[in-house]
């Protein structure tokens with residue numbers, strides 16, 4: 001199965017409770033999981049983790065739900081500054097930032113409000129920024145069959161900021177360019193200049 005197909009598959013989650021495992025972590029950290037402030041922490045962490053990884057169980061078809069329209073339009077559609085929050089798969093710490101999406105329509109467009117929802121599907125997983133960027137681009141390519149797709153993600157990674165690996169304000173930028181955005185410098189430059197505005 002290629003990456004694109006895998007991204008679209010809805011995962012069935014095993015019904016395995018996370019809370020007792022969190023309790024074990026607290027214990028291993030020398031904490032007392034029984035003390036008042038921590039009593040409900042394992043359940044809260046379980047709930048939070050399920051939410052932060054809920055992209056695994058979301059059905060892209062359902063989220064998009066009829067918001068793909070056939071229109072005579074073959075220009076660039078661009079949505080900037082879509083906020084996202086994800087979690088790095090190496091440290092399970094947050095990374096967050098903005099995604100900019102553009103596609104060169106081929107008589108098919110998607111309701112603009114759906115693009116942030118799509119971003120959430122791929123952000124709410126254990127991720128690396130490069131793969132998230134690529135998955136968003138491939139998903140749009142597959143859904144709309146446009147002449148091309150460009151996705152840029154700008155992010156700050158807690159695993160770098162908190163652990164002092166990098167200066168606090170250094171960001172990481174990734175991009176995925178498909179079709180016309182890969183082949184035509186003019187298209188790519190148009191996208192980049194619109195993003196920078």
Ligand SMILES: [Zn+2]
Pocket residue numbers: 088089090091092093157159160
């Ligand atoms: Zn990390």
